[in-house]
Amino acid sequence: MNESSTVTRRPKIALTGATGYIGHNLLEKLTDHADMIALSRNGSKHESTNDVEWRSCDFFSLEDAVQGLKDADYAIYLIHSMLPSAKLTQGTFEDMDVILAEHFARAAYQNGVKQIIYLSGIIPPHTTKDELSRHLRSRLEVEETLASFGVPVTTIRAGLIVGPEGSSFPILAKLVRRLPLMILPTWTRTKTHPIALSDVLEALTKCIGNERVFSQSVDVGGPDVMSYKEMMQRTADIMHKKRRFINVPFLTIKLSRLWVTLITGTPKEMAYPLIESLAHPMVAQNRHLVEGISEGEMTYEEAARTALEEEQRKIEAQKSRKQEKGYLPHPLKAMKRAMKADVRSVQRIHLPEGKDAQWAAGYYFNWLPSFAKPLIRTETQTNGVTRVYLLFSRRPLLELTYSRATSRPAHAIYRITGGSFAKAKEAHRGRLEFMQIPGTRECVVAIHEYMPSLPWFLYKYTQAKVHLWVMYAFHRHLLRLIRNNTVKYAKPVDQGPGIRKS
Structure with a gap:
């Protein structure tokens, strides 16, 4: 050195x-x-x-x-x-x-x-x-x-x-x-x-x-x-x-x-x-x-x-440990067994010229109910809390709270703080992030440390698949906006009086 x-x-x-x-x-x-x-x-x-x-x-x-x-x-x-x-x-x-x-x-x-x-x-x-x-x-x-x-x-x-x-x-x-x-x-x-x-x-x-x-x-x-x-x-x-x-x-x-x-x-x-x-x-x-x-x-x-x-x-040392302690699982299998029942899901999208991750986050929450109409509606409050509801339900599927302290134009972070689809108390680190890749017009949308409330098998083959489908549709939607040069503006998450419904 x-x-x-x-x-x-x-x-x-x-x-x-x-x-x-x-x-x-x-x-x-x-x-x-x-x-x-x-x-x-x-x-x-x-x-x-x-x-x-x-x-x-x-x-x-x-x-x-x-x-x-x-x-x-x-x-x-x-x-x-x-x-x-x-x-x-x-x-x-x-x-x-x-x-x-x-x-x-x-x-x-x-x-x-x-x-x-x-x-x-x-x-x-x-x-x-x-x-x-x-x-x-x-x-x-x-x-x-x-x-x-x-x-x-x-x-x-x-x-x-x-x-x-x-x-x-x-x-x-x-x-x-x-x-x-x-x-x-x-x-x-x-x-x-x-x-x-x-x-x-x-x-x-x-x-x-x-x-x-x-x-x-x-x-x-x-x-x-x-x-x-x-x-x-x-x-x-x-x-x-x-x-x-x-x-x-x-x-x-x-x-x-x-x-x-x-x-x-x-x-x-x-x-x-x-x-x-x-x-x-x-x-x-x-x-x-x-x-x-x-x-x-x-x-x-x-x-x-x-x-x-x-x-x-x-190999010889491992054989010796097996004889002393009994069966030792394969390291990869042992790692998987030790994992908590959490989810990490990451997809890449393209941003219109001049737009950033902050814009993409706001636009996504406006786009989601129009895409899933009439099944899904969203509400965004002035305190940065966004709730996603199913049809006429009064209890949200998910509640996400915008993290003003850690977010910036190129990186918008939402904490998963509630909702019937999340074990929020067990997953206090669960979050949804929009992160622009530096120097590019690409953005990754990521769910980290999300703990679903549905039984694992049911979640894996229903909600998890739906999320991938929705993100693919959002990606395709943004590509059409870019191609047709018809970008709409989403309100910033921390502006606007009262509650904004979509």
């Missing part, structure tokens, strides 16, 4: 994903050089030390994000949302990721963070954003969002990271271990630039406080450039397994997603986006190389052998 000599105290670094694959290894490495703020959704379960302060933080909440980054000099962003974050998650990982990035960037700005360090993937040259896979397109959007509030961002872009955990290398190792014969489509001949986990950690460490790489994207890679087929062959040699590979002259990404998921047991939410990205060459580019940071030292064989040995030690 390059810390100015005028600073006498150790720098304080906020690390997201501190319990994850990259995060827990980086935490161990950085505690020798800095005071750490270790951020995790379950940070309160960990005991703080002199060097590490654990904080519970859910970056889907802007308030949590601001508190989580409090007092940090630098912040490391290792968040990804491929796996579910609620008992029911509706929406794409791309939309989830942009919310997390916006909250993180805004919180970093409000706390005076000097630099954000972000671990991303190598972006192939001469490829437009529309041509990128969903995963790489999302990584690039996150990078742009993190930089949107003016805090310098240093992005470390890596190809396949070779380590005992994570995603890509364990998937490749499982394929080699389980399949004596592999039919290889054309994407397996795509070139990539593998890099050892230790070299990635070193690159991240060297960027912290290094003004030479402020507001830069830095490609990193090991000494070997090879195809995925070559990696499979070398991995088989390391495992001392004889494997036969048969090339086929066509690209079968969709079919590959399916068989990789079936063979390796990797959740499709993670496997599908990763496999789609393999069609792109991911080799470090000269224009993004930084001397002393970009060059990984460990060869693929050394990194793979180290990762496989570490994996074997963990």
Whole structure:
């Protein structure tokens, strides 16, 4: 780390994903050089030390994000949302990721963070954003969002990271271990630039406080450039397994997603986006190389052998724990079981020119009763409370209270404070948010930590489906307004005498 000599105290670094694959290894490495703020959704379960302060933080909440980054000099962003974050998650990982990035960037700005360090993937040259896979397109959007509030961002872009955990290398190792014969489509001949986990950690460490790489994207890679087929062959040699590979002259990404998921047991939410990205060459580019940071030292064989040995030690340790404590569930299954019965639903809409999230929220509550007429009516009071009613019912289905203290033109937040459809007392953090993606005319509409009152099975196949249908209809409606240039104006939520009914 390059810390100015005028600073006498150790720098304080906020690390997201501190319990994850990259995060827990980086935490161990950085505690020798800095005071750490270790951020995790379950940070309160960990005991703080002199060097590490654990904080519970859910970056889907802007308030949590601001508190989580409090007092940090630098912040490391290792968040990804491929796996579910609620008992029911509706929406794409791309939309989830942009919310997390916006909250993180805004919180970093409000706390005076000097630099954000972000671990991303190598972006192939001469490829437009529309041509990128969903995963790489999302990584690039996150990078742009993190930089949107003016805090310098240093992005470390890596190809396949070779380590005992994570995603890509364990998937490749499982394929080699389980399949004596592999039919290889054309994407397996795509070139990539593998890099050892230790070299990635070193690159991240060297960027912290290094003004030479402020507001830069830095490609990193090991000494070997090879195809995925070559990696499979070398991995088989390391495992001392004889494997036969048969090339086929066509690209079968969709079919590959399916068989990789079936063979390796990797959740499709993670496997599908990763496999789609393999069609792109991911080799470090000269224009993004930084001397002393970009060059990984460990060869693929050394990194793979180290990762496989570490994996074997963990398997043996897990077997020992099972013998001592009995059955231990799969980590993903255990995570799902521990989740409360909450809902996260995120959809993306387009805004008319000159409009913001505040406008979209007001317009939505005016549009909803006209769309669902005569079944639905709404009332908005001057105190910012909006109630949604069913037909002639006197009790609202939902009551939402506008949060003036935390909202702004680009981010409108409504607390779910009542209604027959919500367990408001159990879900005091339940909320509906309209968030404009910085620098764009796109807006994400998100329900967070909503606790439905309906029985779970009934809710999942009725109310949850209706919500998706309504949001799709609202999105289509806004597109028609944009196309026809017939935008109507909604009254601001905190204006107008008495009660406004729709």
